[in-house]
Amino acid sequence: MAQNTFETLVEHFGFAPISAIDDVINSVNELLYTAIMGLEQFVLSELKSSEEVDQGIHQVETLLESLVDRHFDMFEIYALRNIFTIPDKLEIVLPHREGMDLTSDQTKEECVDQELDTMRKKVLAVKAMNYKLKEEISRTDKCVKKLERWKERLSFLLTTDKHYNVSPVIDTVRLVTDQLLAIKRTTSSLQSQVDDEKLKQFAIICDERESFVSTMVLRQTEQMKMQQHEQ
Template identity: 35%
Template sequence: MSAQGPTVPPVLLPEILEFSPQLLLDDIINFANEAITNAVDGLEEFLFRWAADRETRVRDDWDSTQEVEQGLVAFQTLLEYHTDIAFDFFETWSLRNIFAIPADLPIVVPHQEGLDLDYPAELETDLMTEVQSLRKKIDAQRRFKRLLTRSVRLSAAKARRSEKKLSELSFLQDPLLHELGQIPDRFESMFTTVSSLPPLTPETTAALTQLPLPDPGKRPWELSRTGYIDWAAKQLLTKVRQRSPGVGNSTIESTTALFDAIGAAQSLENIAKYESVRSSQEAQQQPTLPQDVEMDNLD
């Protein structure tokens, strides 16, 4: 590029062009930065889907989230670095060539024709210094905004990792663990209660050893003769109550009516015959559960 001659400060350009060249360049740079951000966001979604699919297919202990996030941060930093350098050159070249006015070119804006523009140089210098200071602050705010955007993305990634770890450890809050934690206290209370009981005497031990143990595989009517008679009597009483609803068992009159309805002589004879046959069969083989006792002859 050839040597650039002296130029006047671009004070009249906003009035002539009706826009500020610096703001135009800033808008172009902002569009480029937004394009970089959108590209990184799109690449982030693609990489997370690719990493999830790879974990499903490979099924190894590869921590895809951390590597993808580190790669995205490095990629975005590299793009922003090259973009800043390129657009710094572009901004400088534009201000020195496109929006530059030669110092020896007399320019009079139509709406300023005939006006006295002789102002002290000190005032103009102070204003230009203030404008430059404001531009530096704006540029610093833009850079700070980019840093905040990057920090938000990293914080969101850390939050996702924390939520994933929390979901993996959620079983520690299961109510069953609280109930299991109370078991030692209950065992200790039971042990204390049992320890406070009086010791067994020889008479108590002998009495307990003589108690008959019921067979869990047999029904009440299969245990003994008494159990069978009790079961048969209950069956008879149930049939009589069903056939004679008015008959009760709370008074002597109801008991007498009940025995009259049953037919004491015939019923006792049938029971005796059935019990005799059952006793002979019980001596030969194990008794089986009667499916349905035929009680029609007892009526």
């Protein structure tokens, strides 16, 4: 069977011709084994089981299998040559191919190649996106697990106010936050009001006072040492 004929038949029937022939042969073999089992049961019911009976049944089975194989091998050859075939000079156009231009040239092949390249790139892009999404899902799951652990650790805060009869923790946190913001605003206001030059002058005065005190302490220490030495 020519390759084009085989492809046309497969496309038309939806299955390979040899598979249909195999189904027929398998069905015949099943009928054969069913008949042999019936024959064996009949013989054993009429005659007691013995070596001769078993050998005779086996010979009948072998003979029938040989006959089926030989005749259905001929059937397979006949079917492929005369049934599942298309004459060489007969042009057949399948219904779904009517009106289609199946000729091929360099331009069409290049267009097809470009489309294939485009589809490959799209497939790769989708795979890359799926990979990134899986990574993001994994990171999100880890974050959710961490948040759940912290939620378990801090769950006692939700019941502290009830156990110790204090203000709700949320209200306390809000109050502390407001106070901190107020302190920050006050500090910023004071910093903007103080002149940098005044701060420098104050620092100089502090340094002078510190130097004066250090000098006086040093003098007093020297005098005490001299008095002790004279004594």
